[in-house]
Amino acid sequence: MNKLRENKPTADVLMVSMRAMGYSFESAVADIIDNSISAHAKDISVRFPIDPSECYIAIYDNGDGMTAEELFDAMKYGSESKREGRTDDDLGRFGLGLKAASLSQCRRLTVASKKNGVVSAFIWDLDVVEQKRDWYVIECSQEQTKNIRFIDCLEKYNSGTVVLWENFDIIEKSTGNVFGTLSNYMTQTSDYLSLIFHRFLNRNDKSAVKISVNNFQLRGIDPFLENHNKTNIRREIKITIPDSEGNEHIVTVQPFILPFQKDLSAEDKKRSGGIENYRSRQGFYIYRNERLIVWGTWFNRHRDELTKYARIRVDIPNSLDDIWGIDIKKQSATIPLPIRKRLTKAVDEAMDISVHKQTYRGRIAKVDEERDYVWDRISQREGLFTYRINRDSKVFDLIKETINEEAVPYLDMILEEIENNLPYQQIYIDKSHNIIDEETTDERIADVEAKAEVMIKFAVSAGATDINGMIDRLFLSEPFSNFPELKDKLKENHNG
Known part of the structure; x- marks a missing residue:
């Protein structure tokens, strides 16, 4: 007869291996802020070191806080609170983010929390776990709690939490300069948080969230330039999607067509996330409870240079996490095929307008409609024409399928410069003198x-x-x- 045997994971091995989950520094910070927002915090501070002799990262908030027992559970890998289900506004999922994100960057994680006037604190120290080879967390005494860095910040709040990272061994090994590296991370982390949480930061009511980095208050980026008078906001579409248990939930799709670059002020460019990202970040923006998860991707859908001003905002509830494939780091999501098909209509509607904005009257009729040309002759205003590489060609599709999707916008930029720098005059002169080598060689x-x-x-x-x-x-x-003579030869070669 079969019997059950307990087979617990080895603490130090599992905790160390989970450090390699792939968190970037800024995504790890964002994961901690998810917990703050889920705890209804309205004031969140991220502190980077200002003295090379004291290297730390501190994140503190005025959220709901936790009792000693609640905090002890929160420090557990796979906390019990997630078993009991999540609220609709919960940004967490697995009960791992606090620990996995923090220890991906440091060896010592301290969390102190205030609730009902009482402050409690626990510490995960990988040195202790490796020494004991078991799941030993340090419970701080009230006297020890008073010495935790930034603990005094909780005095001004009725409740709240401090998360402290120390002992940055990975940075030490890779750069040898922890303070300098953390200082460099500060700007990119600020930019990242301004994008990821822009909808929380940009609210105009009491639900707005304030996030500051070393006392500098962040301003949310607006990737859709919703208030620009030349942004074309398309009709919102709501799609009913069943979860894995058959319960139906609403996914909201909102297409935007952004203004031409020439219509942007310096403030618009900054507000949209930088002109260098204006074209490369076209595509889907997937939000989970208004928190940005994935952006600037078409999920392998057709991407065209002529659609560079189209961005599609998709809002999904956390109840659909399982079918969307939201990962632990909340850095990726996969659109299931049935949902992708249902999004097609909304996307196509936006794309059609974007193409129209770019091509005016569109392509002229081709000599042979069945032929897939490398170059297209594009009709513009006032009877003028230009030439563009056909990004709908099968050859171009092959290239797009064999490179990383993030590289496609940069390939587009290179092709655009080739198109804009065609030596028309020299080609005309050489052609008129019949000195262009057009011989088809055996090579x-x-x-x-x-x-x-x-x-x-x-x-x-x-x-x-x-x-x-x-x-x-x-x-x-x-x-x-x-x-054409090669076609029969190739068929013969592959059918022989």
């Missing part, structure tokens, strides 16, 4: 054939089974359509 034919083989191999690896059909479609695209 060129071999090169095109090799490129075709690469695309066929890629299609096969992606699951294509109709090789002949795939080759037929490929030879509707330039440059392959210019070498």
Whole structure:
């Protein structure tokens, strides 16, 4: 007969291994602030060191605070409070964030909390855990609690919590300069928090949250420039989505078309997150309880240079975490295929307007509508034309599928500069003198054939089974359509 045997994880091994979960410094700080907001804090401070001899990070708030027993549970890996369910406004999920985020950056985590006029404190110290090889947390006496850094900040609050990070061993090993590295982190952390929590920071009522970094109050970024008079705010769409148990919840989709860059003031550029990000951050902005999770991605959906001003805000409740694939770090989310299909209509509506803004009257008719050209002749105003690389071509699709999605906007920028710097005049002069080398050499034919083989191999690896059909479609695209004699050769090679 089978029997049950207790098999607890080894404390020091598990805690050390969880440090490598992949938190960035700023995302770890944001995870702590999630707890503050979930505890209804309205005043949150992040403190970086100002003296090289004292290296720490402190985050304190005026939230609900915790009793000694509540804090003891909160320090547990997988706290009991998560078993009992979460409130609708809870930004946590697994009961791991406080510990995992903090200890990903330091070896010593101190948490002190005030509730009902009583201050309690506990410490996770990896040195102690490794020495004892068990789940020993340090419970601070009232006398020890008085010596915790920034504990006096709780005196001005009826309740609140202090989170303190110390002993930055990873930074010490990687840079040898803890103070300098933490100082460098301060700016990028401020920018990150201004984006992630911008909807909390920008509220105009009593529910607004104030976050300060070394006494500098953060101002929320507005990635949609909602108050700009040339921002095109499209119709809001609500989608009903069932959770894993069949209960229905509302997902809200709000498309925005941002103004042209020429219509932005210096303040607009700063407010939107910086002009360097204005085009690279197009796409979905996924919010969970108004906290930004993922931004500037199309989730492998078609991305086009002509849609660079479109941004789609998607609000999801925390009750849909399981089907959206929100990870522990709250740094990624995956849109399930059924939901992605239902979002298509809203996205397409926004994209159509964005393309119209960019191309005016759009592309002129092509000579051969079935042919997939590398270059497009684009109609603009007053009878003028320009030339653009066809980012809808199958060749370009192959490139996009084989590189990291975050790199696609930068590829677009390079292509745009190629387009904007075409030497039209010199080409015209050389063409008129008939001195352009247009001879098709054997080397060129071999090169095109090799490129075709690469695309066929890629299609096969992606699951294509109709090789002949795939080759037929490929030879509707330039440059392959210019070498029809290669089509039969490739079919013969792959059917032999």
